[in-house]
Structure formats: C-alpha cells, structure tokens
Amino acid sequence: METNMIEVRHVSKYFRVFYDKGSTLKEKALFRERNRWEQNLVLDDISFQVRQGESVGLVGQNGCGKSTMLKLINRILYPDGGKITANGKISSLIELGAGFHPDLSGRENIYTNAAIFGLKKREIAQRVEQIIAFSELGSSIDQPIRTYSSGMYMRLAFSVAINVDADILLIDEILAVGDAAFQAKCFDRLKAFKKEGRTIVIVSHSLSQIEQLCDRSIWFQDGKIRMEGTPMEVHPAYLAFMGEKKQSVHPDADQDGTKMTAPQDGSAKRWGNGQIVFSKVEMTDRYGNAKKRFRTGDAFLIRAHYKMRGEVERPVFGIGIWDQEGRRCYGTNTQMDHCAMRFPRQGVVEFASPDLSLLPGEYQLEAAVVGEDGLPFDFWHEALFFQVYSQIQDLGVMRMVHQWTVKEEKDG
Secondary structure, three states: OOOEEEEEEEEEEEEEEEOOOOOOHHHHHHOHHHOOEEEEEEEEEEEEEEEOOOEEEEEOOOOOOHHHHHHHHOOOOOOOEEEEEEOOOEEEEOOOOOOOOOOOEHHHHHHHHHHHOOOOHHHHHHHHHHHHHHHOOHHHHHOEHHHOOHHHHHHHHHHHHOOOOOOEEEEEOHHHOOOHHHHHHHHHHHHHHHHOOOEEEEEOOOHHHHHHHOOEEEEEEOOEEEEEEOHHHHHHHHHHHHHHHOOOOOOOOOOOOOOOOOOOOOOOOEEOOOOEEEEEEEEEOOOOOEOOEEEOOOOEEEEEEEEEOOOOOOOEEEEEEEEOOOOEEEEEEOOOOOOOOOOOOEEEEEEEEOOOOEOOEEEEEEEEEEOOOOOEEEEEEEEEEEEEEOOOOOOOOEOOOOOOOOOOOOOO
C-alpha cells in the first residue's frame, strides 16, 4: 500500500491587508481609525495528497496561492482552517538565500543551513566536500556570500538541500535562476532523488520543467484547485486559459489568413498573444521538399517559419505529434533539449530527425512557441496533418529499432 507523504485536508489561509497602518506606538494610539484592514482569502478549502515517490507540480498565475501552499507544507506559515500532515523529513528551496547569512562564507553557510535541516555537525562535515563539489563554486566557497550572484546563491542552496537526506523536497521557482548547464545537472539530480522513492513538490512557471519531472500537475486559480491530473492533461487547459486571458489578436497570425482566437470551450485549435507568430509550418524530406506522406524510417524535417513583434528573450519553441485518437505520440521543445540558440526577429526553426519511427497511420503536428514562463505566443494545435505508410506489421504507434537472436543454453 502506497503511503501518503503529504495530506492537505480542507485547508484555508487568510492574510490581513492593512490600508493605513500606524508604524509607531504614538500613531497607533492617536490614530486608531487608521488601522483599517481587510481579510484576503488566499487559499479556500484546498484538499489533495502526494504519495511516496511522487512528483507533483503546482501551476497557476501569480497570486493564485501555490507558493503559499508550499510554505504551509513547510510550516513557515500555518493554516487558518483545515489540516496539513507531512510524513517525513522536509528539505526546501522556497526563497533564494533563505537561511544564509550574508557575512559568512559559503562554507560556513553550509554548516548553518544544513543544521537548520536537522543534520549534526559530524554529519555535515562528512558531506561538506560533496556539497561544494556539486555546487561548482570552487574558491568562491570561502568568500562571503554577499558577494555571490543569484546563480551562485542557487547553486549553494540546491547543493545543500539535495544532500540532507530528506524524504520530501519542496521547490519554489528557484531553478529558474542559473545557467542552462547547472539547471540540467539539477534536473538529473532531482530525477535520481525521485528514483530513490522520495517525494517532490515543485512550483514553477516553466511548464516544460514540470513535464520533465512530475507525475501530476495541480492548477491553482483564485485560491482554489481548478484542475488536477497528468501534466499532459492539465497544461493544455491552463495554456488555453492563459491564451484567452492575454489574447491580443493579429490579423496576419495564421498562414491561411485567419485570426488566432482564444479558446472559449476547448475547441479552438490556435491561440496566443501574437508576440511571436508562425507564418508557416511544414514537413519536408531530408532534401527540403515539402511532403505530407512519409514511410516509417524516413528522415524528415519540421520547419516552423516565425516572426517576432518586439524583442523576446529566450523564447521556447516546441513540437508535438498526435494520433487520430488524440494521444500524444511525441513532444519536445528547445528548453527541454537545453538548446542555447540565438533567435533572430524573423526566421525558421528546424527540427530534424534521421528516422521517423511512427507506424502507419494518420497523425497531426502541433507547433508552439511560448515564453519561459509558459505564456503562449502562438500555440497551434493542428498545424498540419500527415500520413505514415509501411509494409511493417508491428503494433502500436512507433517502431523500435531491434534485432532477434537465439542462443543455445546447456544444462549445468
């Protein structure tokens, strides 16, 4: 029987928002009428569970309550209603530099921070070199951390948090800081952490990060859970909602002259705010000839022509392939693949593969470009349809490269 490491039952949380609060005792005594406030409901009757070894992502707009929920689980805050149970030792990365003293060196802060997580001095001494090595801070480890950049803070904080033998790891957006190479290293460590049977709850605006790591996503909106399920179920609905909210229609957004429309009932095939738009999406053979019919095993290109309206830093381009039953056969993007590329104002992004591994059938191609925070610029669900044919009679949706062998085995 699987154990629930975190149980959140009917939790509510309020914050008082003061309009004109006196800052001194004299002001409070003489101007009592200034101390007006209202009660702001941040979380409203929230319930969910997280099982042992499960990774869960919390998504939603700023102010929806997801970071507050993480602080409640970590007992930085306490609920005004309901109950939260955490069964195990918790390590957290909730605020950059939290628990660090700016005048102490990185090495000294390792001892201080690890002690906060419950390690004894002897245990910390056994792990300090391992923590320093993972952080890649080198000689900077003996410098005061007030001299550190935000990326160096993140390296040190993550290295400590991942090496304190916690059962539950809570992460709030901190992995957005730092270079791509170290982020990739962090994700490899988180995947290993998960394989060890430990539990992760992560808050991030980067949906691709959550899709790489998490089994389940919980979408918070206005202090309530709007939707819960696999990332592939939740994220399209969330992006559609954000596309509707931020929609700014451009007349030349579609290659056939139609406008992008915000999805009202989940039926729209294209949405986004138009900051970057696709002018054409095509599939070609290896020589650049446009095609819509391929053979299993063919080399192919996906070419997405785009235009930017204004400067966009680090856009994320992605593709997805779906079958006739609406099942995602494959999906990836430039962020998941850790691609460090410069994107001109107008250009073409190419996805090349030497082997189309799909089995015969009809498929549709999805193309998307979003911001680092997941905000859709142009999300095109049915950019084009294509067919795959073959004499192969394998079952399923994809063909695995393989060979059969047989060997004689003697008794004894």
